[in-house]
Amino acid sequence: MIELIFVIVILGILASVAIPRLAATKTDAEIATTVSNIRTLISDLGSYYVVKGEFGNAKWGDVTNVPIRLAGKKPAQGTIVVRNDTTQGAVYLPVDNIDCIVIRVKDRNGATPAYIEIAKTRSLKNTGICKEVLNAEPIKAFLDLRVPNVTPIEENDSGQREAGVITFGSSVTIY
Template identity: 35%
Template sequence: MRRGFTMIELIFVIVILGILAAVAIPKLAATRDDAKISKGLSEVSTALNDFGSYYTARGSFADNLSDMTNVTNWNPATIDVNATGGGNDDTSYQVEDNGGGLVNCVKFTFYSDGNITVASDYNSSASQSNICSGIVNSSTFTNGLAGTKQFGGKRIKL
């Protein structure tokens, strides 16, 4: 009586495991991308709310983004809305591209009168990012976050 597995049995087990892995790995990658897209949309929404709350409370935007929001994926890290003499300034929310680097995804343009314009900053021909493409093409972005938002509160000063 022999103990152990035959070579044929081991090959069948390895082939079955390979087939299962070939089916499961793309599904897991898509799920990870969906999670990153949801996180990006949440951070953009949170940042917009934080910018609006800051402007409403103080009557102007801060020069440093970290003073207005705790979202960290920004380029550049500072803005000078009040230093431009009534003009505007912008910053971009960044996400990973397919190569692991950062790519500009969502552009926030700040105006000294309290308006913020939210728009896609993604150039699909210049960079490849499944995450950014998912963010700017989602209905949450196009139907809710994108566009010009106006915040008030110039009479409220702390």
């Protein structure tokens, strides 16, 4: 009986050490997946733009397989990449089924180059897994990218612009 109690105590100690490590591993996996999805999305959009020269009426499903969605968790694959409606063509990159990152694509317009805007979603940016993902160094690097003469749409509650901008044809390497 005493041996059984010792085994149970040892298992309890091991579990108390292992469970927090597993939670951290899940967060690390979400961060790695998000970084990979952003890189793939940028690459897919850039490749499409280089081949076609514009997005025209291209749909997200024609351009990439990255799981993105519209507001309300509807899949974005059937919608046009560059839209000029009230949502400004925003799609969301979910992290653990939460819309943490908003992405917009704009075609070339006069002196403004074609670009991708990557921003924090306003509503949930400071909570839970979103906060941890948005504070990860690779994601911060994407959000800090700037292009002269391009003003991102996304802004925080203080009116400051909170988005990274990547033009097509620029070389961006983020580790």
